Amino acid sequence: MSFSASADDYDYHLPAANIAQSPAVERSAAKLFVDQGAGVEPRHLTMANVPDLLGPGDVVVLNDTKVLPARLRVRRPTGGAAEILLLEPVADGRWQALVRPSKKIAPGTRIEVAAGFAVVVGARIDGGRRLVELEAEGSVEAALEAAGELPLPPYITETVADMSRYQTVYATHPGSVAAPTAGLHLTDQILAEIEERGAQIARVQLTVGLDTFRPLGDGLLDEHQMHSEAYRVPQKTWDLVESADRVVAVGTTVVRSLESAAARGALEGRTDLFIRPPYDFVVVDAMLTNFHLPKSTLLVMIEAFVGTRWRDIYDTAIVENYRMLSFGDGMFLSRKE
DSSP states (O other), X not given: OOTTOBGGGGOOOOOGGGBOSSOOSSGGGSEEEEOOOTTSOOEEEEGGGGGGGOOTTEEEEEEOEEEOOOEEEEEOTTSOEEEEEEEEEOGGGEEEEEEETGGGSOTTEEEEEXXXXXXXXXXXXXXXXXXXXXXXXXXXXXXXXXXXXXXXXXXXXXXXXXXXXXXXXXXXXXXXXXXXXXXXXOOHHHHHHHHHTTOEEEEEEEOOOGGGTOBOOSSBGGGOOOOOEEEEOOHHHXXXXXXXXXXXXXXXXXXXXXXXXXXXXXXXXXXXXXXXSSOOOSSOOEEEEEOOOTTBHHHHHHHHHHOTTHHHHHHHHHHTTOOBSTTSOEEEEEOOO
C-alpha cells in the first residue's frame, strides 16, 4: 500500500462482544492464533503453547516497563470532581498530564490528592496536555501507589477484580501509562519453559504513552504525527539480537524499541518512529502480540509486518470468537518475506 493510505484503510468491524472486559482466568489460558502465512491454515493454540513455537537460536525480547498508578481522581478547590492522568515526567520534576476538566482549572491551581500529596496544575501545552508539578512528602512513586489508580483503556468498562493482571509478571521499571499488553499472557512457568527449549530471553524498556494507542486521524498516514516515547535497549540485549537466528518481539513496543535502535543507531533515547508500509524490518523476525483497535497505528505496523493478510487473520479470529484488545487473546506472527 502506498503512502496515500488513510485511516479508513485500517478499519474493520469489531463487535462489542469480542472486546475483552476482563483477563482470562489464567494468563496461560488465553487463546493464541498462530499465523502460518498466506494460503496456510492458521493454528489455534493457547498461550501455554508459546514455548513449543521456540527453540535454540531464538531470542525472545520482553518490554519490562511497569504501569504506574497514574490516574488521580481528585476534587478541585471549588469542590467539583476532576481527573489527572500523568503521562510522563519532564524536566525539573514536572510531568506532562491530561487534566479534566482542563478549562475549569486555571494554571497555578493546587489540588490536594491525599495527606502529604498534592498536584499543582501548570501551563497548557500541545495535544491538550498540561504541565503539572507533584508535591509529595515522601517519594512520588510511593504517593502514587497509595493514591493513584492504574489507567485502564477506556474500552474496558467493567470492574476488574484483580488489577495486578494489568501488569506483566516481569514488570520492573515503573513509568508506563499503559501496559505492554502482549506480555500479560506470559507466566513465570512459560518463561522458564522458553529457556528450557533453548531460546534466550532479553529485555528492553519502552515507556508506553498514550500516543502508542492514539487513533489515526481522518487524513492520510503522511499527516499523522507520532509523538515520541523513551526507549532503552541494553547492550546485552543488542548483542543477543545481533547474533540471533530469529528475534521474537513480545509486543509492538518491543518492535518499536528494537527497530528504533537500528534506525537511529542509538540504544536509548526517544523515538517517534512510525512503522508503516512499506517498511524494511532490520531486527524483528516474529511477533507475539494482541489484536489491536481499528484505525490504530499498531494495526498499521501489523500490515507492515505481515501484509494485507491481517484482514484475513482478524476476520477469522472474530468468527472463532477470539477476545480482542488489552485483556484479549494473542497472535504469533512471522514477518512476510
